[in-house]
Amino acid sequence: MKILHTGDIHLDSAFCAVSSTEANALRQHQRDILKKIFKIANEEACDMILISGDLFDTCYVTPETRELCLSLFSDFQKPIIISPGNHDPLVDGSFYKSSLLPENTFVFTSSELQYFDFPELKTTVAGYAFTSSVMTKSPLEGEVAQRENQPNLILCAHADLDSVATRYAPLLTSDILRHGFIYTALGHIHKVPETPEHIRYCGFPEGRGFDEQGDGGVLIVSIDDTGAVSAKRIITSDIRYLTEELSVTGMSCWEIERAVASRIEDMSRDCRTAIRLELVGVLTEDTLPDITSISKANNEQVISVEIINSTLCLPSSEGLEKDITLRGELYRTLKGKLMSDDREERRTALLALKIGLSAIDGKDFTDGGVL
Numbered sequence: 001m002k003i004l005h006t007g008d009i010h011l012d013s014a015f016c017a018v019s020s021t022e023a024n025a026l027r028q029h030q031r032d033i034l035k036k037i038f039k040i041a042n043e044e045a046c047d048m049i050l051i052s053g054d055l056f057d058t059c060y061v062t063p064e065t066r067e068l069c070l071s072l073f074s075d076f077q078k079p080i081i082i083s084p085g086n087h088d089p090l091v092d093g094s095f096y097k098s099s100l101l102p103e104n105t106f107v108f109t110s111s112e113l114q115y116f117d118f119p120e121l122k123t124t125v126a127g128y129a130f131t132s133s134v135m136t137k138s139p140l141e142g143e144v145a146q147r148e149n150q151p152n153l154i155l156c157a158h159a160d161l162d163s164v165a166t167r168y169a170p171l172l173t174s175d176i177l178r179h180g181f182i183y184t185a186l187g188h189i190h191k192v193p194e195t196p197e198h199i200r201y202c203g204f205p206e207g208r209g210f211d212e213q214g215d216g217g218v219l220i221v222s223i224d225d226t227g228a229v230s231a232k233r234i235i236t237s238d239i240r241y242l243t244e245e246l247s248v249t250g251m252s253c254w255e256i257e258r259a260v261a262s263r264i265e266d267m268s269r270d271c272r273t274a275i276r277l278e279l280v281g282v283l284t285e286d287t288l289p290d291i292t293s294i295s296k297a298n299n300e301q302v303i304s305v306e307i308i309n310s311t312l313c314l315p316s317s318e319g320l321e322k323d324i325t326l327r328g329e330l331y332r333t334l335k336g337k338l339m340s341d342d343r344e345e346r347r348t349a350l351l352a353l354k355i356g357l358s359a360i361d362g363k364d365f366t367d368g369g370v371l
């Protein structure tokens with residue numbers, strides 16, 4: 001048996017950061033990704049689709065998205081099982097309560113564990129629904145229900161795995177194992193974490209911003225007659241967001257421009273990519289790169305380039321190291337944090353140093369790009 005496992009699609013996202021025309025185009029693109037997911041399910045000859053929550057971004061679903069879902073669901077003909085998530089909980093007026101849902105669509109309706117049986121597939125899918133935007137209790141707590149003719153038992157759930165204090169369904173791995181699920185299809189955590197085998201987050205099918213980095217995809221899960229499970233990921237995204245750091249220590253202005261251009265080329269090689277590149281390292285003042293000229297990439301694969309200059313750019317850090325005045329003392333005090341592995345700490349320390357040196361020199365640090 002083959003299953004397509006997806007979730008966290010967030011159809012009809014608001015896309016507040018862009019104009020309403022662009023936001024409409026992005027919402028249409030999300031619908032195209034959904035079509036692609038169903039096309040993959042057909043091409044892979046999947047016997048069912050599991051949607052582990054957050055199919056929609058909110059409880060409000062646009063008429064276009066509603067129509068598309070209804071037609072894709074009914075055309076698929078085989079079972080589609082949905083666990084409403086914290087973004088699209090099962091509430092009054094929800095799409096999931098629509099009387100128009102096709103017969104092959106099975107939506108969990110309770111915050112307690114429920115089961116849908118598919119005898120022809122020798123499979124039972126367990127799950128639950130978020131019935132509001134929070135769920136503080138795990139539906140897997142307590143006794144394990146004794147069920148006859150135990151078939152392949154699968155869990156489809158929107159949950160925050162092994163996160164005890166979460167407000168988003170605190171499932172425990174130990175409870176999942178106790179219930180004996182042969183595969184657990186999870187949604188909610190968009191950046192796919194390390195999990196035990198056969199307990200998998202599907203991740204997003206396409207990133208919507210720099211908080212959803214990299215390629216998006218779905219999982220194709222195969223279960224053989226002995227109950228052995230294997231999963232492969234198929235990329236579904238047409239575009240992606242990527243953030244990388246580039247160390248430019250000791251480089252000349254020209255070398256930096258060349259390194260940036262080459263990195264942009266690498267980052268956008270396989271896919272249309274929105275790029276955020278953070279320059280780090282130590283430079284001397286006369287090699288400060290011209291950020292405006294190097295951000296202009298002439299490459300169709302590149303959607304956008306944002307260069308963040310986090311370099312430590314000093315007249316001479318060596319000079320400051322030995323400086324016996326307040327300038328040197330400030331540098332030495334901040335040095336540990338300037339070289340820290342933590343990006344935020346480094347950035348804050350650099351800003352503190354720039355402001356401090358400007359202040360000591362009697363310069364206006366609110367101008368000239370310092371703040």
Ligand SMILES: [Mn+2]
Nearest residue numbers: 054085086188
């Ligand atoms: Mn969620």
